[in-house]
Amino acid sequence: MDGGVRERRRSARHRGDHRGRGRRRASSWDGRGAHGAARARRAGAERRASRARFTPLDRADAGRGSRRHARHRQAGCDQRGTSRRVDPRQLASRSACAAARLPHRADAEGPSGTAPVTKVIAPGAALGVLGSGQLGRMFAIAARRMGYRVHTFSPDADTPTGQVADVEVVAEYEDLDALRAFARQVDVVTFEFENVPIDAIDAIEAITPVRPCGVALHTAQQRAREKQFLADRGFPTAPFGRAASLDELWDAVARIGTPSVIKTAAFGYDGKGQHKVTTPADVEHIWTAIGHQEAVVEKFIGLQTEISMIGVRGIDGEMEHYQPFENRHRDHILDVTTTPAAITPALAARAAEITRHVLEELQYVGVLCVEFFVDTEGELLVNELAPRPHNSGHLTFDAAVTSQFEQQVRAICALPLGSTMLLTPAAAMANLLGELWEDGEPNWAAASRFSDVKLHLYGKTEPRRGRKMGHMTAMGRTTDEALDRVISARDALLI
Template identity: 50%
Template sequence: MILPPSTLGILGGGQLGRMFAVAARTMGYRVMVLDPGPDSPAGALADIHLCADYHDRAALERMGRACAAVTTEFENVPAESLEFLTQFCPVRPGAAAVAIAQDRRREKAFLQSKGFATAPFIAVEKHADLAVAFQCVGAPALLKTARMGYDGKGQAKVNSLAGLEAAFEQLGAATCILEAWLPLQTEISVVVARGVDGQTAAFPAVENRHANGILDISIAPAQVAEELAGKALETAVAIAAALDYCGVLAVEFFVLDDGRLLVNEIAPRPHNSGHYTLNACLTSQFEQQVRALAGLPLGAPDLLRPAAMVNLLGELWREGQEPPWGAVLSQPRAKLHLYGKGEARPGRKMGHFNVLADSADAALKAALDLRGALTA
């Protein structure tokens, strides 16, 4: 076990790294962040901020020699940088697991090879692949870049071969997957932690609602059948085991109109849909990340009270003015989390708030009322 006051490292300086840093420092650890941004949210709260590129071998070596273990804030850190760090200290999750999650082709092929159901898909690497891909998948379909897509970016819905050709050009003719568009009842996700010894702790399944491809609201627990929620938890735990994973992993699911559960994608890190755990669970997803990284026993993931999480995007900052935070701060069961980002842009995640209540329905209603007060 790695105990305080050891130094823990994290690659990436956004809001997930920031909340990791808060959890780690609360537990008595020192934190080193490597991120190229001089004003990174995580760097502002770290003991040491290495302002360097993720490929910078000198900076990586400095981190590896100074830290007892290193993790990552997001999946697009170069896998070779993670591999390089293993010369100096443990890296959790490992480069192999992160590399699978970095590429949608590899991710879906891996999931299917292990027996996990996904939406039908086919890889598209060049213009010559488009006609065959469209014939195989049909319409409507979703064209997604194989790498670097998130929050609705790097994807387009298509209804014809001409539309597919245009979308492929719009996405820069980058390697993509074409995925069948399926009739959805809802979308849910499960965040699971897995320790160095294979111990797992899964948080309850949550229901997710999106707007413009970006997560808008998460409701915990998900308002789905108990059997379905249980199957989602079992699947998330099984995926973590199949990856030989160590850390916090999020698994997103489609629930189809016919009741089938399909894996949408995985994220090798804490997840936006798990932010409710900061206030509603005995152990947050970020404390679990610290525990898994340090080789500690995992904390209990018990849901203490139903909750709803609402994302706060840059649109709320009208003409550069701060939103009326008093509307949230005056509510005794609401908790505001701001990420310390300097520039509010449309679609940029600037913070979130959680609302706890006696039922999921009550939490959702209170959260929607609060959001209405912020946008009035």
């Protein structure tokens, strides 16, 4: 094995818009009511996929945080796209992930004639994390607090996750021998970012469980596959098309119309790989700018706001979700998050229902974030999926009974899920980006005078513009109160 292995037990240290816009026709799956029917097509609306009608898991007005179990239902599709590309992994998604639910090590047998009982991975076991950023760091902190050991695998050394993990393996994701050796040392593997090569997941899954499974990762790590997955199952999205050539890109823009947004199918986050199309004359230039790679074209959507819903599903189908988070971006990067989101109870219930359906369709195990647009007509549109804990949920570390990171530990270890209740009526989170360091070290003493604001730094040693270096969390009686506290504390860093 070429990868380096570092064993460590040390505490963390610190050194020194697109918003797809436009109008859409309602899908025939309509989560705004328990038994919503399709609305009549609007005049002039973009032609969308025929939608499968889902039997709802629960009524749309179900309360926040209710525990749910998966129920079987039919799902059909008749989706049009710029070109139809059906990936065999997606066709097998339900059965593949269902099979992946069972640990590779022997489970205890259930009563005669029943399915095996999934083995609980108890404290003291080793949990593997692919990736080594701040999400892995907070996962490791939660896991070690619960008595687990944590091994992290990534190409980099002295990482945010590695600084708090028990073992840090430094190797490339293409090093299958290193991955197999890593897998043999842990009881289950998860990931903290979605751009892990699928071959790496396959190599590990042959040895030890990966949760969520590789099929879920494969679906969510590429926009074109993700959009097709959502459309085929009737989830509401902005009108979109897929393109793998310049001719297909022209065709997609012609059908979707302008303004629209061209997004690279792979490796896009925080606004990377996104280009607005104002006129058809922009298309060829954008095709060159994205390196002639597969892309998704989306209608530009006028927004009221953006929200995210973080859900978690256990191995046995138990589900929980946090109340919605409202997100504000600056230069395409999340700036602040507040909860509860300033949306109607009906819209919050619909977002929760969609999230439960996504979790079930993927036979998902772990934490997943569904990002939503709320358009100018109050319609809810799925923007994208994040198959992991999410930046908007960082405030749960301080403000919820069970953080999203502890939920990830519980889910992948086959433990019962925790409560998603907030400890306070409202909370707010503000990201700390690298530009705060441009004029020298931030004024930590001034910010610390806000004694009720929590500071989290990720141990990154090289601040740069747009890089997430940490975050702050504040709680309050209202979202405005919490937001004012956290923004004031962040502003004090520059005094």
